[in-house]
Amino acid sequence: MGQKAGSFRFLIRDRDAKFTAVFDEIFAGAGVTVMKTPPRTPRANCYAERWVRTVRAECTDRMLIYDEPHLRSVLDEYAEHYNSHRPHQSRQQRPPNEDEQVVVPMEGRIQRRKVLSGAINEYHRAA
Template structure:
C-alpha cells in the first residue's frame, strides 16, 4: 500500500500533507525536538520491558507534558491550560510529597 492512500485519507479530512525530505532531521524541527525531549526526560531513564509497558510510560509522560509541565513558549503554562499559573509556593511552609506516577509492572501482563 503506497503513501497515496494515506494522503487521500488526510486530504478527505481537510489535512494538508507536507512532504519532508528523507534523512533531514531539521525538516520537522518541532517533532524532532519533542522526540528528543521524550527520550531525554523519560525513556532514557526507565528500562522498557515490552510494548505495553512502553505505551503506559508514554501515556503517563504525555499526560504530564500536556497537563502539568510548564512550557516557556506559553508563559509557563502547560498546553492544556489557558489560565495564568498559580503563584510560586514557598516550599519552606509546605510539606512536599512525592507521588508515584508510572507504576511498576503487573505480573499478569
C-alpha cells in the same frame, strides 16, 4: 498496524533509506497518505524531532521498557505529565493544557506526586 491505521490520514516521515517502498505501500493500503519531508531539511519536522528528544531524555532513556504494552503505558503517562504539568518556556512556564495564568499560593506545604514510578516528580502546594 491493525485498526489504528484507519484513524490517521497522513504519515510524515523523513527520507531515511530504512523506509522502503514496501513501508509506504503498507500505509497506502490502509488509506494513509505518506508524505516525505523535503531533502536536506532537518528542521522540516522540528516539532516531532523536539518531542522525541524530550521524551527520550526525560523518560524512556531512564527506564527499562519490557514490551509494547509497557511502552504504551509509559508514553501515555508521560504525555499526560507533559501536557498537564510540565512547564514550557514558550508558554510562560505553563503546560499546554493550561490556558490561563495560574496563581500559585506562596504559603502551605509542598506535596510531591511521583510520575512514572518516581522517574519524574511533580510538586504542588497543598490547599
